[in-house]
Amino acid sequence: xxxxxxxxxxxxxxxxxxxxxxxxxxxxxxxxxxxxxxxxxxxxxxxxxxxxxxxxxxxxxxxxxxxxxxxxxxxxxxxxxxxxxxxxxxxxxxxxxxxxxxxxxxxxxxxxxxxxxxxxxxxxxxxxxxxxxxxxxxxxxxxxxxxxxxxxxxxxxxxxxxxxxxxxxxxxxxxxxxxxxxxxxxxxxxxxxxxxxxxxxxxxxxxxxxxxxxxxxxxxxxxxxxxxxxxxxxxxxxxxxxxxxxxxxxxxxxxxxxxxxxxxxxxxxxxxxxxxxxxxxxxxxxxxxxxxxxxxxxxxxxxxxxxxxxxxxxxxxxxxxxxxxxxxxxxxxxxxxxxxxxxxxxxxxxxxxxxxxxxxxxxxxxxxxxxxxxxxxxxxxxxxxxxxxxxxxxxxxxxxxxxxxxxxxxxxxxxxxxxxxxxxxxxxxxxxxxxxxxxxxxxxxxxxxx
Numbered sequence: 001x002x003x004x005x006x007x008x009x010x011x012x013x014x015x016x017x018x019x020x021x022x023x024x025x026x027x028x029x030x031x032x033x034x035x036x037x038x039x040x041x042x043x044x045x046x047x048x049x050x051x052x053x054x055x056x057x058x059x060x061x062x063x064x065x066x067x068x069x070x071x072x073x074x075x076x077x078x079x080x081x082x083x084x085x086x087x088x089x090x091x092x093x094x095x096x097x098x099x100x101x102x103x104x105x106x107x108x109x110x111x112x113x114x115x116x117x118x119x120x121x122x123x124x125x126x127x128x129x130x131x132x133x134x135x136x137x138x139x140x141x142x143x144x145x146x147x148x149x150x151x152x153x154x155x156x157x158x159x160x161x162x163x164x165x166x167x168x169x170x171x172x173x174x175x176x177x178x179x180x181x182x183x184x185x186x187x188x189x190x191x192x193x194x195x196x197x198x199x200x201x202x203x204x205x206x207x208x209x210x211x212x213x214x215x216x217x218x219x220x221x222x223x224x225x226x227x228x229x230x231x232x233x234x235x236x237x238x239x240x241x242x243x244x245x246x247x248x249x250x251x252x253x254x255x256x257x258x259x260x261x262x263x264x265x266x267x268x269x270x271x272x273x274x275x276x277x278x279x280x281x282x283x284x285x286x287x288x289x290x291x292x293x294x295x296x297x298x299x300x301x302x303x304x305x306x307x308x309x310x311x312x313x314x315x316x317x318x319x320x321x322x323x324x325x326x327x328x329x330x331x332x333x334x335x336x337x338x339x340x341x342x343x344x345x346x347x348x349x350x351x352x353x354x355x356x357x358x359x360x361x362x363x364x365x366x367x368x369x370x371x372x373x374x375x376x377x378x379x380x381x382x383x384x385x386x387x388x389x390x391x392x393x394x395x396x397x398x399x400x401x402x403x404x405x406x407x408x409x410x411x412x413x414x415x416x417x418x419x420x421x422x423x424x425x426x427x428x429x430x431x432x433x434x435x436x437x438x439x440x441x442x443x444x445x446x447x448x449x450x
Contacts, residue, residue, distance in 0.1 A: 161313020324443025
């Protein structure tokens with residue numbers, strides 16, 4: 001009985017009678033804006049209650065006698081839990097009202113942060129941050145569903161590019177907010193303050209976000225924008241909510257193109273998170289950088305991706321939706337930048353910052369575009385599941401590099417020295433970049449489903 005009530009509460013609202021023709025254009029514009037704006041702010045807020053731990057890890061170690069390995073395990077379990085959560089929650093979001101689904105996720109992750117700051121047990125912290133990672137999977141899929149319903153195929157590259165900046169803004173502000181709160185009120189405040197912001201964000205989402213155009217009396221986006229695929233011209237627009245088997249089997253697991261995109265994403269995420277997770281440590285141990293320099297490096301990477309994400313999304317629309325081609329071209333300068341970091345000797349920190357800005361500039365467009373490709377290559381009714389599938393592979397990649405790079409530095413550093421071990425890490429990153437380029441070459445001519 002309880003399950004049925006919960007299912008009924010989160011079910012997508014049914015279509016209502018269409019508004020008069022004179023009201024459609026004005027109403028459509030209003031809801032398109034509120035959809036983009038609320039999902040942007042909402043998803044940026046998800047980052048505030050996800051990326052705050054690493055900023056105060058040192059403070060937690062000192063206060064609770066945790067070591068690097070213990071913190072690393074918490075970060076790793078969060079990454080894999082998020083990947084699994086994104087996949088499973090993606091399927092649920094495709095059959096849910098994003099307004100309620102996303103707001104619930106943000107509220108629950110706020111509670112995880114409150115609980116994390118209120119306890120001092122490693123086991124509880126490990127379990128809480130694993131749960132937080134899993135719940136965080138309720139963030140991206142409803143955004144993908146919403147944008148897929150309110151913006152047409154010809155707009156998706158540009159719109160997703162603008163929306164994707166939420167990653168960079170949320171990721172960039174998360175560390176600053178956590179550091180400021182912790183420096184004034186203790187490490188616990190790094191979880192309490194973002195948690196309170198997330199509660200407000202949850203209420204805001206519930207107020208501003210809506211489900212499909214039909215649920216508010218508007219025509220489907222394809223009709224409003226006169227942007228139909230060939231199948232839609234022939235068979236009409238499919239607005240039927242899909243069953244679980246259809247979502248997982250027919251639209252995802254049997255889709256060979258999605259498998260190719262997902263495996264490519266595995267290597268792209270190794271490259272993306274290599275410097276976000278290990279860059280400050282690498283720069284301090286090998287290049288003589290300070291703690292402040294390490295924090296600045298993260299800011300350079302995150303904010304470097306803001307203009308390029310918008311630019312490359314627009315370009316991908318202009319070249320017929322060839323997201324894979326644009327992603328491949330972005331990986332080439334990344335390879336060159338990591339080569340530059342490897343060759344740059346200590347004492348030239350400004351040059352390392354330049355190379356990191358190049359990496360940030362070019363790595364975020366593939367991260368965004370491969371997610372858009374999942375929407376392009378399947379039904380808009382399965383976008384959450386497809387995005388979750390692609391994201392799962394990405395966060396498996398992050399988990400592999402997080403634990404793998406730490407092991408390489410500890411094991412080979414003890415035998416050959418720190419510099420040799422870190423050089424080996426750079427070689428693995430370069431190899432992952434080349435594998436991403438190789439796999440993406442098979443997507444060169446891949447376009448949205450006709």
